[in-house]
Amino acid sequence: MRCLIVDDSDHFKEAARLLLEADGIAVVGVASTTAEALRSLRELRPDLVLVDIDLGEENGFDLVPRLRAETGECPPRIILISTYDEQDYAEMIASSPALAFLSKPSLSGRAIDEILRRADA
Template structure:
């Protein structure tokens, strides 16, 4: 059971992720709808893992991951995006993402990635 911060600008996507995570006995520590809120909540909550969208208003997931990883080098972040462009995947991994999932993703693939990253 892990404490997970969900970051996505779409409410339905946050709800979808929440349902998948809670069905696998994980705890949703918090939710953010942009990168700025994600950074603030990460500092407050210190979750075990973050699922982070890339394209968001205010601050992108790529910007947020860079700030979080600079302050917390051991932060575990899985990027989730509808855009599976090679360039973005490489940027996310270089910024410190532990995995990259392309939306819409399979529930099993998400849980597999989470469990692998948490080990």
């Protein structure tokens, strides 16, 4: 599985990369902004995109539909991530075209695999 991480924290991107690669997920790229994410999506064609809800001055909720539109009929699976609790954004997560939400402290290859299995069921 090829993954793109979109987050404005360099520290988190590096920690997530190490964690996911140790769990067998290839992190093919990272992005900090909407523009970088869209460019990376076109160039790298990842299977999975992890999108932080809070991208500094930008918003992950606004980015998700743009990522899906950019890829047409074969969009990558998109999972929203945040340090905030899911309950803080429950309504926005429910109305998002993202596949799911995963808290950053729970991030792991196993957690992602479980989300994808549930989505495929």
